[in-house]
Amino acid sequence: MTNPSLWSPAEARKLIRSQGWDKPTSGMANGYIQANLAILPKEMAFEFLLFCQRNPKSCPIIDVTEPGSPVPQLSAPDADIRTDIPKYRIYRNGELAKELTDISSYWNEDMVGFLLGCSFTFEEALIKNNIPVRHIQENRNVPMYKTNIGCVKAGRFEGPMVVSMRPMKEKDAIRAVQVTSRFPSVHGAPVHIGNPEAIGIKTINQPDFGDSVTIKDGEVPVFWACGVTPQAIAMHVKPEIMITHAPGHMFITDLKNEDLAVL
Amino acid sequence: MTNPSLWSPAEARKLIRSQGWDKPTSGMANGYIQANLAILPKEMAFEFLLFCQRNPKSCPIIDVTEPGSPVPQLSAPDADIRTDIPKYRIYRNGELAKELTDISSYWNEDMVGFLLGCSFTFEEALIKNNIPVRHIQENRNVPMYKTNIGCVKAGRFEGPMVVSMRPMKEKDAIRAVQVTSRFPSVHGAPVHIGNPEAIGIKTINQPDFGDSVTIKDGEVPVFWACGVTPQAIAMHVKPEIMITHAPGHMFITDLKNEDLAVL
Structure with a gap:
């Protein structure tokens, strides 16, 4: 197996999707942007997007999925946010309920995924x-x-x-x-x-x-x-369901770091 | 009357609110940010905010009001977007229906105001x-x-x-x-x-x-x-009602131009 830092984002996501990698993503697909994930019910999506808009330093938005679609169209159009992260956390009413490697069975047409920049x-x-x-x-x-x-x-x-x-x-x-x-x-x-x-x-x-x-x-x-x-703040609102990545287990996008540079 | 370029944003808005100024705002309150306005029903607010988020060069967001509130809390907390612009346009199903100087009678609890950066x-x-x-x-x-x-x-x-x-x-x-x-x-x-x-x-x-x-x-x-x-694109969607500023008749915020500089 080659060095994970040299994998393409698509290669890394494929391995993760096939349950071949459940570890943190630090050092994978070097040079590509990795993102935090927060999935919320559509009913909260406008307020949360507005919160991100108003607090861009804490909540820098990389991509937002269309309601019901698990595809991050701008940042990784062949990816699926339900399977392409090594470890997820399910929160029920603000409490951690479960950690798992595939959230397909939790997904529904009412969900919106937010990918937020990470350090x-x-x-x-x-x-x-x-x-x-x-x-x-x-x-x-x-x-x-x-x-x-x-x-x-x-x-x-x-x-x-x-x-x-x-x-x-x-x-x-x-x-x-x-x-x-x-x-x-x-x-x-x-x-x-x-x-x-x-x-x-x-x-x-x-x-x-x-x-x-x-x-x-x-x-x-x-x-x-x-x-x-944003995760800490969303938790206070105690959404019926909220799904996030597990710490350090990020979503790997197709965007290069330099794509996000403003200068 | 002093030179309009020297007025504070609050002074300029007060005159506009009292129907004392219905001309374009170019040259007023120099050094302060002026903004485009688009008011849409809440039902469209998430999609429109997402559109702005995805197209930041065309649709740079300065402020978004809470649903039903006419107050731009971040950019001019003592202002009212229903009265503080010299001239408005009401669009019904994508067609210009009316031009007027006060939209209070059109406002309802279902509306969200977007203030977008201008050149x-x-x-x-x-x-x-x-x-x-x-x-x-x-x-x-x-x-x-x-x-x-x-x-x-x-x-x-x-x-x-x-x-x-x-x-x-x-x-x-x-x-x-x-x-x-x-x-x-x-x-x-x-x-x-x-x-x-x-x-x-x-x-x-x-x-x-x-x-x-x-x-x-x-x-x-x-x-x-x-x-x-964003106005042209929102028009294609033919919202039942959409309210905008009349061209050149902008909303004057309390933010200074330099407040928006990233460097």
């Missing part, structure tokens, strides 16, 4: 710019925190922004702003640099989600809006 | 960069053309992109790409530079909408996606 794309851009990404170096999940930054409300959807944190040298932080500004569709520029308390984070070495990472002397924490935000 | 913002940026804007110099409306560039379909909404054209020196065209790339919320970078036939425009001096302008020797036509696109 893999901009981390690849940071690394290309010689900015080390600590949680990758330490082989951990990125540390994530609830903040006191309110998202802009849309209908029933409201709540605080969740951020991810990457520590780096101060000079690298400036370059990181430039590099990630090119990619508004995958969270874009940081939302905060420096003092964690200013955005309501009391204990930087105790993240609310993910793992703690080392912050070295002379490094500053840099915070980006995180794709966990 | 005034990037024209101001072009002028600041010493790039002359011909139709302003010649005191005409910008020339607009139907193209063979298809918009990305969303539900019932589909059709060709309408573009606006500004002729300029070739060296200015390069700077114009840079300048307008900073403003994706008001159409962003051009969609085409050069040969009109390549995008299905047969006769450059016979625009489909607006006025013809002079193209001088050594100038190249530069085409931007135009805010007429």
